[in-house]
Amino acid sequence: MEPHPDLTAQYAPDIAKPQFLKDLFDRGAPHYARAERIVSLGSGFLYRKNALQRASLAPGMRVLDVATGTGLVARAALQLGIAARDLVGLDPSAGMLREAGAPVAFGAVRGVADALPFADASFDFLCMGFALRHVGDLRATFAEYRRVLRPGATLLVLEISRPSSPLGYRVAKTYLQQVVPFVTRLGTRDDDAERMMRYYWHTIDACVAPQAILDAMTGAGLRVAPRKTYFGMFSEYRGAKR
Numbered sequence: 001m002e003p004h005p006d007l008t009a010q011y012a013p014d015i016a017k018p019q020f021l022k023d024l025f026d027r028g029a030p031h032y033a034r035a036e037r038i039v040s041l042g043s044g045f046l047y048r049k050n051a052l053q054r055a056s057l058a059p060g061m062r063v064l065d066v067a068t069g070t071g072l073v074a075r076a077a078l079q080l081g082i083a084a085r086d087l088v089g090l091d092p093s094a095g096m097l098r099e100a101g102a103p104v105a106f107g108a109v110r111g112v113a114d115a116l117p118f119a120d121a122s123f124d125f126l127c128m129g130f131a132l133r134h135v136g137d138l139r140a141t142f143a144e145y146r147r148v149l150r151p152g153a154t155l156l157v158l159e160i161s162r163p164s165s166p167l168g169y170r171v172a173k174t175y176l177q178q179v180v181p182f183v184t185r186l187g188t189r190d191d192d193a194e195r196m197m198r199y200y201w202h203t204i205d206a207c208v209a210p211q212a213i214l215d216a217m218t219g220a221g222l223r224v225a226p227r228k229t230y231f232g233m234f235s236e237y238r239g240a241k242r
């Protein structure tokens with residue numbers, strides 16, 4: 001079950017999506033920090049940290065940050081007292097991991113969400129920030145998350161969802177499809193950074209409905225909490241391994 005249909009206007013049908021994504025994020029990596037600050041108006045790190053606190057992340061836990069990118073979620077976990085030796089960031093993009101400073105600040109592994117290179121029941125907490133839209137298969141991803149979590153462990157997925165109100169949708173579309181790529185271009189003067197931020201909106205717009213994500217979590221055997229939303233578009237999906 002794909003998180004969105006193929007976006008053939010964004011990548012040629014003959015280019016495999018994983019290769020397109022690796023290239024997109026490798027090339028955009030040097031500019032991700034600035035682009036993220038533009039999208040979130042500077043609030044992104046605090047939002048991630050608060051979300052981890054809301055999900056009861058606590059020192060002593062062994063944590064996996066899937067799609068760690070430049071390590072924003074992982075660094076928030078470090079600030080909340082998670083030891084670097086207990087924290088692993090996983091991402092398919094070597095460029096992103098380089099920008100993260102991994103493996104200096106925390107352990108780093110290259111890989112994808114739906115084929116995790118970890119033993120069963122390895123982690124107490126698994127988080128994923130703003131990347132569920134990029135996985136190959138939602139069901140396989142949640143099955144993998146369940147497999148690597150210990151019984152009772154927590155899953156936290158942060159994602160942006162298409163606003164359901166017509167006004168919210170228009171505002172989000174204008175901001176993310178037009179303003180953010182334009183300002184990113186001005187701030188970075190870089191084609192790859194602008195391309196990365198254009199792709200951002202397309203995946204949000206095409207993504208399956210939140211209920212399909214909750215159903216995929218439940219179908220994988222996770223105990224699922226009701227979705228929390230902030231500002232009509234920041235979704236927090238929380239689950240636990242029974």
Ligand SMILES: C[S@@+](CC[C@H](N)C(=O)[O-])C[C@H]1O[C@@H](n2cnc3c(N)ncnc32)[C@H](O)[C@@H]1O
Binds near residue numbers: 112134
């Ligand atoms: C928008 S960034 C999010 C980075 C970080 N989690 C954050 O909160 O800022 C998306 C990340 O997802 C990664 N990614 C793309 N496809 C993936 C996959 N199939 N599995 C895991 N990560 C993937 C990209 O390489 C990129 O670093």
